[in-house]
Amino acid sequence: MSTVSFNRIIFSILAISFVLTGCVSKEKTTERMYQALENIVESEKAFEEQQDPLVELEKQEKEIYNQIMALGMKQHDEIVKLADEALSIIDKRREHLQKEIDSINASKTEFKNAEEIKNEIDNSEQKKKATELLEIMSNRYKVHNKLAKEYSSALDNDKELYQMLKNESISYEKLEDHVTILNTIYQKVYDANEEFNELTAQYNRKKLEFYEEAGLKLENE
Template identity: 45%
Template sequence: MVLSFVLSGCNTGPTPEEEIYETLEEVVNLETSFKEQQNPLVELEKKEKELYDQIISLGMKEFDKIVALSEEALAIVEERETRLNEENASIEASKEKFNLVKDYIANLEDEKLSEDANQLIELMENRYSSYSTLYSNYLEAIGHDKKLYTMFQSEDLTLEQLEEQIKNINESYEKVIAANEEFNNFTEQYNESKLAFYENAGLEVVYKD
């Protein structure tokens, strides 16, 4: 997650450094919804996995139960998609706010500080780009999940078809995992760079839990 900081000892009139600080911390606030989706998404994934395990343990003689469990799993997948879209909307809002930082950088008098700020922008833009990839990959994986649970509701489903769809799902989530790792790496680098910028700008900040 993007770290939040509190500024102490502000001057009466905001400096460009303080305007950058204010904007960056507003960006954190706009990602609150993103943060709030994390644990529920993990819990939904666990519930879905439990349902999947139940489904594949059943034989065709229990087809009615397979259908019922599949419908329950589909509902969970749709809830995951809803939460994912809320997460994405939060990131898009923070991205729009973050773009304002560029205007304040032009007012920085310290050349080194300006370079630090531009590096901060580059890291955050890389972070947004990696999230876009993560979001797209996750949506693709969710699409494969939906197809799987729909397939489970067909009595004509063959083992070959099932194996092929599971292969598609596994490949999709491999891409999700890779994109998520890249996103987390950029987030960590951004947090470190942001704190360094605050310190170099002489801003007295403390981490806000």
């Protein structure tokens, strides 16, 4: 009986420092779009801050699970103690997940501003790249929503597993069935995590392309 080992690796959208070049009329819209996109980055700082603590908590819980499996059901008092520790960790994981969701929701608010500014862009090539950029971000939000739901489901089922382990009369078959369910859920979490990271990488590349097309240059160039 074993669970999927899910290693959370989430990329963040990058803050990029540029200086404006070109005519004043173009700068006004470009400047506003630049600020809106960098505000998205700022709003996701809390999201980024949750990743390392979540990884550490996942590792701690996995270690506890392995300890329980090594004990066997005969050492019930020790299993109950360890299960309670794991349940406490699950609560902490859920708190970090909620902070992550709140940060993404704040990002969505800034994203709406960027969408409005995009409609004011006159240059067709700039508008095309801005549209592609924002479409990627829109898909990224959808995938994060899926990721958060699957992760929340995993937490619910993790909690149920440890509650089952505290039951001295629980059968091995029921535990095995539940672990199978958990494996399936964590595979979905892993897949959504991979998709989210790919969209984040695409967004970072496309944002750089847009900035360059809009006549922005890196400050350190």
